[in-house]
Amino acid sequence: MNAMTMMPPPVTVQAVQQFATFDKKRSKLVPLMAILALHIAGFYAIQSGLLSRVVSAAMPTITTVSIVAPPAPPTPPAPAVPKTVELSAPVPQAVIPPLPLIAVAPTEPTITLPQPTRSEAAPVATTAPAAPSTPAPSPPAPSTPRTVSSVEYIKPPQPIYPNLSRRLGESGTVVLRVLINEKGLPEQILIHKSTGYNNLDEAGRQAAQRALFKPMIENGKAVPVYVLLPLTFQIS
Template sequence: MRLEPSRAGALATVALHGVVLAALLSYAPARSAILSAAPIMVDWIVPATPTPKVEPRPEPPKPKPVKVVPKPVEAPPVAVLPAEAPSQMVVPEPPPPAPAEPVAAAPTLVAVTPPIFNADYLDNPSPVYPVLSRRMREQGRVVLRVLVNTRGAADEVQINNSSGHVRLDDSARETVKRWKFIPAKRGAEAVPAWVLVPVSFRLEG
């Protein structure tokens, strides 16, 4: 029996595909076995240590240029000569005389009468002669300076000249302090004034 050409080609194609498939099936396990037996190589990559970053050192500042100021040169002193005096001298005129001031009239001087202490009517007691001074034969003359006020009393009694004995001086001063005086007068007016009062101490026999 003869097949038609188209059917014969189809059968041939199917047969060819079957052969190829069988070959593939027989080859696949062998390749798989080979592939599974091959070792796997793994490379470990170690990260490199980072290099520390070195910062650049700052450059030192450049020195500033120093200005050299030249010292001032001292000029030699200049001698100053006095100018020649002019041949003609100018004499200033004298100032006009000042007007004469009127002379004040001199005040009329009124004499001052000193205080009086030895009038009989004043009845002033004599100083007491100290007993010890008499025993020791002490004698002398004391002069007292007395300030008499306008009422005729002694405001102050000072020793002007000492007798040389303290007991005699003290006795005279204490007595004269109680004396009464006629005050000094300028005209009819009583004024305070100083007067000297002498007191003598003498032993008889």
């Protein structure tokens, strides 16, 4: 038995054109059908209440917060009013005893004598004024030390020339007024005449402070004296 071979029908140009036209129509119908399906689904959701549940689920939950006012502070208790208590027993009244009577003896009349006048009074004795007392003699005031022209030295003054004055070329003679006490020590040193330079005047004063003098003897007794002491500063 011979097998029959099935051959597909031949594809013509008209068939290809019809298929292409049907493909284009189908591509246009697909979006329209999708839009129609979406509308149908939305209508169904509105009718069944599904859309309202979705919107309710998407909306945030509103929480109601109640603000409670703080409790009022407790009112302080009113002060206690003292009670009025009536006394059952009457208050006894104070009884004042009568004062005793004192018998006063009658007095006899007295006679008052007149007072004597000033003229009749005894004369007042007068005392003689006391003689002025003689003031006690005051001690003699201490005598001021006199100024002498010269004194003898035990250790003569040795002035030291200041280095700064030497570099600056300062020179001159300072005259010092020196108070020499009973022991021959310079007790007070004053500038009688300045050199015009403080450094030279101070150097002369320090030199006189280091000097030692012989005490001034008068009537066999050492006395303080003033002396004018010149000291010369000269650059050699």
